[in-house]
Structure formats: C-alpha cells, structure tokens
Amino acid sequence: MGKIRMDIKKKGIFFTFLAITITAVFILVFTPPSDISLKKDNQAIRTKISSVDNYVNDLETRYFEYALKASAHKAILSLIFYINTTGSYITDFDSAFSEVAINGTINSVPIDSITGKKIMENNTLNNWSAKITQTAFDTLNVNTTIYFVNLTASQTKPWNIDSILIVNFTVNSSVAYWKKGNVSISASIGIEGFHDPYYIVKTNKAYTNQIKRSSVEFNKWNVSKVREHLRNGTYVHWENSDAPSFLMRFTNTITPSSCCGIESLVNPNKISPSDQIESYVDYLFWTHVYQTQCTLLYNTTNPSKGIGLWDEFKFFKLDINHAVKYNITDADAIRTC
Numbered sequence: 001m002g003k004i005r006m007d008i009k010k011k012g013i014f015f016t017f018l019a020i021t022i023t024a025v026f027i028l029v030f031t032p033p034s035d036i037s038l039k040k041d042n043q044a045i046r047t048k049i050s051s052v053d054n055y056v057n058d059l060e061t062r063y064f065e066y067a068l069k070a071s072a073h074k075a076i077l078s079l080i081f082y083i084n085t086t087g088s089y090i091t092d093f094d095s096a097f098s099e100v101a102i103n104g105t106i107n108s109v110p111i112d113s114i115t116g117k118k119i120m121e122n123n124t125l126n127n128w129s130a131k132i133t134q135t136a137f138d139t140l141n142v143n144t145t146i147y148f149v150n151l152t153a154s155q156t157k158p159w160n161i162d163s164i165l166i167v168n169f170t171v172n173s174s175v176a177y178w179k180k181g182n183v184s185i186s187a188s189i190g191i192e193g194f195h196d197p198y199y200i201v202k203t204n205k206a207y208t209n210q211i212k213r214s215s216v217e218f219n220k221w222n223v224s225k226v227r228e229h230l231r232n233g234t235y236v237h238w239e240n241s242d243a244p245s246f247l248m249r250f251t252n253t254i255t256p257s258s259c260c261g262i263e264s265l266v267n268p269n270k271i272s273p274s275d276q277i278e279s280y281v282d283y284l285f286w287t288h289v290y291q292t293q294c295t296l297l298y299n300t301t302n303p304s305k306g307i308g309l310w311d312e313f314k315f316f317k318l319d320i321n322h323a324v325k326y327n328i329t330d331a332d333a334i335r336t337c
Contacts (some may be wrong), residue, residue: 048175052142056171056178059132059144060185064167067128069187072153072163074123075101076194079250081115082106083197084205089252098151101125101163125151125165142173149182155245155260158237159213160188191246196264198249202286207270209233211246211262221325223300223309223332226265230313235262238325243283254283268315277336279319290319297336298323308332 078100079090090096100111104120104127112118129146136144149166156162165185171178191211199209214234216225229236237243241261244254266285268274279290279297290297297317301308309316309332317336318328 045175048173052140052171052173052176052178055136055140055142056180059169059171060180060183063132064165064183064185065187067125067132068163068165068185069189071101071123071125071128072097072161072187073189074119076153076161076189078111078115078117078119079106080195080197080200081117081119082111083250084195084200084208085115087201087204089197089201090250093247093250094152097153101151102148136171140173142171145170145172153247155247155257158241158245158260158262159192160190161247163187163189194246196246196249196282198244198252198254198282198286201252203271207267209264211235218325221327223307223328226300226326226328227309227312229326230265230267230309230316233264233267235264237262243281254287265316268313275315278317279322280316281318281322284319284322293319294337295335296320298328298333299336300328300333302331302334305331 075097079093079096083089096106100106100120102125104110104112104124106114110120112120125148129148133144133146136142147168149168151163151165153161153163163186165187167183167185168181169183170180192213194211196209196211199207210233212232212234214229214232214236216229216236218238228234238261240258241263242256243261243263245257245260246262248255248257264282266280266282268280276285277291277294277297278285278288284290296319298320299308299310300313300316300318300323301310318326318333323333
C-alpha cells in the first residue's frame with residue numbers, strides 16, 4: 001500500500017508541474033507583447049520630437065533670416081517710394097522702418113495706400129509669420145506663436161544694410177513644448193539699385209539717382225574716370241569719409257559717416273541753374289558748403305589747354321579736397337575765382 005501511495009504522489013506532482021508548464025506556455029503565446037508596443041510608442045515619440053526640434057532649429061537659423069531679408073528689402077523700397085510720394089524726408093527712420101517691415105504701415109496707415117505700390121502686401125514680417133505658422137501646423141501638427149520684440153537697421157559697411165530682429169516664439173506639439181526668448185536674427189541686404197532719397201527731395205523728383213558702386217580704385221582716378229563717374233551717376237566711398245551713409249540720406253542727416261559714407265557727383269546738365277557756386281559733390285552741393293568760398297572751387301576745364309569736362313558737363317566744379325581725391329590736375333582745371 002505504501003508503494004502505491006508513493007506512486008500516486010509522484011504522478012500528482014508530475015501532473016501539477018505539467019499543468020503549470022502548459023499554463024505558462026498559454027500565457028506566453030496569447031498575452032499581447034506589451035513591451036514591444038511600448039518600444040514602438042517611444043520610438044514614435046522620439047521621431048516626433050526630433051522632427052519638431054529640427055523645425056525649431058530651422059526657425060532660428062533659416063526661416064526668420066529669409067523672412068527678415070525679404071521684408072527689410074521691401075520696407076526700404078517702400079520708404080523710398082513714400083519719400084517720392086510725399087516729397088519729404090522721414091523723421092524717425094528706425095521707427096518707420098520697423099513699422100513698415102513688421103506691419104506694412106507707417107504712422108498706422110498702410111504704406112501701399114500712400115505710395116500706390118503693392119510692395120508690402122503679403123510681404124511683411126507678420127505675413128511671413130502667418131505663413132510659417134500655418135505651414136508648420138499643416139505638416140507637423142504643431143502650434144507656433146511668434147512675437148516680434150524689436151527691429152532695427154544700421155550700417156557698418158558702405159554698401160550694405162544690416163537688420164537685426166529680436167523675436168520671441170513658442171512651439172507646442174502633442175509631445176513637447178519649446179519656448180525661445182530674445183532670439184536675435186540678423187540679415188544683410190545690398191543698397192545698390194535703390195534710388196537715393198537725398199536726390200528725390202532736393203530736386204523735387206526732377207533728378208533721381210540710383211545707387212551704383214563705382215569700380216574705380218581709390219588711386220586710379222583721373223579726369224576720364226570722373227567723366228564716366230558723372231555719366232553713370234555712380235557712387236564712391238572714401239576711407240574716413242565725410243559723406244553721409246545711405247540710411248542717413250532718408251532723414252537728411254548730412255554728417256560724416258567714416259565707415260559708410262558714400263557720395264556721387266551732381267550732373268550740371270540735370271539741375272537748374274546749371275552754373276552754381278558750389279562743389280558738385282552731392283552732399284556738399286545741397287548743403288552749400290562752398291557757396292561763399294569761391295576761391296576753394298575749381299572749374300574742371302582749362303580753356304587755355306582745351307582740357308577738362310566742360311565740353312560735356314559745362315559748369316561742373318569741385319572743391320580743392322575732392323579735386324585732389326579725384327586726381328584732377330592743373331591741366332584739367334582752373335580756379336573758379
């Protein structure tokens with residue numbers, strides 16, 4: 001009997017172990033793979049975060065810069081047309097530039113309605129902000145909020161305008177949140193091709209001049225190069241210049257800008273009267289620096305030698321300092337009085 005009981009006990013243990021094993025197999029086979037699903041979810045979240053993070057980085061390093069460059073160029077162009085329409089200089093350039101570039105208005109009035117030119121329409125920083133926000137929502141399903149804190153324009157080089165935009169923005173997605181404050185965005189645009197606002201106002205739009213940089217090197221000037229300079233209405237920058245910069249010309253601030261001063265020569269054939277006791281260097285001509293200093297002016301013609309510029313540009317004169325800079329010699333000029 002004892003042996004029979006031992007066999008029964010052994011069989012009972014065996015069947016119990018077998019039942020546990022079968023149950024374990026069923027659990028392993030039919031239980032959903034929760035760890036694999038979790039891994040997949042984590043990977044999807046990481047991918048989403050990476051995509052949005054790239055977008056945030058592109059906002060800082062690319063998109064804002066592109067928008068700033070486009071809006072700044074349009075704003076400068078609009079301000080030139082504004083001066084052409086009103087016949088007046090701008091009182092506060094920084095304020096006007098910022099308002100036009102961001103909102104498309106000047107003194108709270110749409111500038112396009114004043115100039116009659118659709119320049120800022122869909123080209124303001126606010127317009128670009130809306131485009132970026134909508135595109136990000138459509139492609140990444142994120143909400144972007146952009147706030148422009150400040151916008152300025154200045155010059156550190158004679159042929160370029162530097163714009164600096166300070167911006168705050170947030171990006172909110174279903175998986176993460178980004179917040180950026182006082183981000184500084186900079187962009188540079190060239191001034192060539194813009195009309196000089198100084199000429200527009202001083203001649204009441206009768207004589208306009210586009211900014212074109214002279215290709216003549218500072219030590220290569222002569223009377224022939226000056227002739228081409230006058231014909232083409234080109235501009236030159238002298239080291240430690242006494243001339244105003246391009247931006248200064250918007251506000252009639254005719255003071256020296258050593259870094260960025262540019263100057264052109266007034267064509268006597270385009271003004272009335274053509275014969276004036278002035279140096280025909282633009283900023284000197286309209287500020288009348290030499291009007292009472294005739295002895296410091298030189299006619300760029302020498303009747304006794306038949307040399308100079310008066311055959312084409314009669315009455316053209318230069319002050320003694322510029323006669324030296326442009327390498328106008330005694331063979332090319334005589335004292336005015």
